[in-house]
Amino acid sequence: MARIVLPAEPITDGVTALRPWRDSDVPAIAAACQDPEIGIWTRVPSPYGENDARAYLMQRYDAIHAGLSAPFAIVEPGDGALLGSVALMRPAWEHQRAEVGYWLAARARGQGHATRAVQLICDWGFSVLRLERIELLAATGNAPSQRVAERAGFVREGVLRSYIRNGEVRHDMVAFGLLAQERG
Ligand SMILES: CC(C)(COP(=O)(O)OP(=O)(O)OC[C@H]1O[C@@H](n2cnc3c(N)ncnc32)[C@H](O)[C@@H]1OP(=O)(O)O)[C@@H](O)C(=O)NCCC(=O)NCCS
Incomplete structure (x- = not known):
């Protein structure tokens, strides 16, 4: 298992920034996750309220400490508004592999x-x-x-049939992969 230590300073390209989550992000997370698209396409539960956001933020410390996840808030640079969420998760450390969500x-x-x-977190995951x-x-x-996957340089590798259950619906998933050498 690799030790995950999130950076103290935001990771940014000047337009988009990633920073560790803060407890004060609860209302903004809960507000964003009212959008049904998030519940349909991600593992974020639906319906979603501030208690779910609080629970997510509470468990992040354990997940980071256990080497299970590297979660970041996506924000405007300069400590701006919350834009979204990005995480490296489901690591297989022995294979130097993880998934981005x-x-x-x-x-x-x-x-x-x-x-x-996605590009910022992948570059961080490859280098750090x-x-x-x-x-x-x-x-x-x-x-x-x-x-997003294609613009970020991922290669489409295949379709995983009936891979994820979300409520009563099962989704076929397009599997994309990006290798360290491809980001140079
Ligand atoms: C998936 C999701 C994150 C994509 O968001 P998005 O805004 O389309 O993606 P980006 O932020 O990369 O923006 C790309 C769009 O902005 C446009 N754009 C405008 N200015 C741009 C710029 N300077 N650079 C890149 N793209 C730009 C692009 O043309 C593109 O639009 P298009 O897809 O209609 O061609 C969003 O739809 C979402 O949160 N969905 C619900 C949750 C979800 O599905 N998560 C992923 C689960 S696998």
Whole structure:
């Protein structure tokens, strides 16, 4: 298992920034997660309230400490508003591999923040966590997320049939992969 230590300073490209979550993010997380698209396409529960956000933030310390997740808030640079969430998760440390997951608040979409956030967290995961491969799974019906994967440089590798259950619905997932050497 690798030790995960989140950076003290935000990771930024000047347009989009990633920083560790803060307890004060609860209202903004809960507000963003009212958007049904987040419940449909991610593992974020639905319905979602401030208690769910509080529980998510409480368990992040254990998840980081146990080497299970590296979660970040996506924010405007300069300590600006919460735009979304991005995390490296489900690591297989012996194989130097993890998965990236993300959502954006509805008002933050259409500006490239998700693509930039995925690139920023992948570069950090390759350089700091020494990952060699990062996976991204987007449902076959989730075209915006597949476009994020492609814009971020991921290679489409196949379709995992009936891979995820979300309530009563099962999703086929497009599996994308990005290798450390491909981000150079
Ligand atoms: C998936 C999700 C994060 C994609 O958000 P998004 O805003 O489409 O993605 P980006 O932030 O990368 O923005 C890209 C869009 O902004 C446009 N854009 C505008 N300015 C841009 C810029 N400077 N750079 C890049 N893209 C820009 C792009 O053209 C693109 O639009 P298009 O897809 O219609 O062509 C969002 O739809 C979401 O949160 N969905 C619900 C949760 C979810 O599905 N999560 C993923 C689960 S796998």
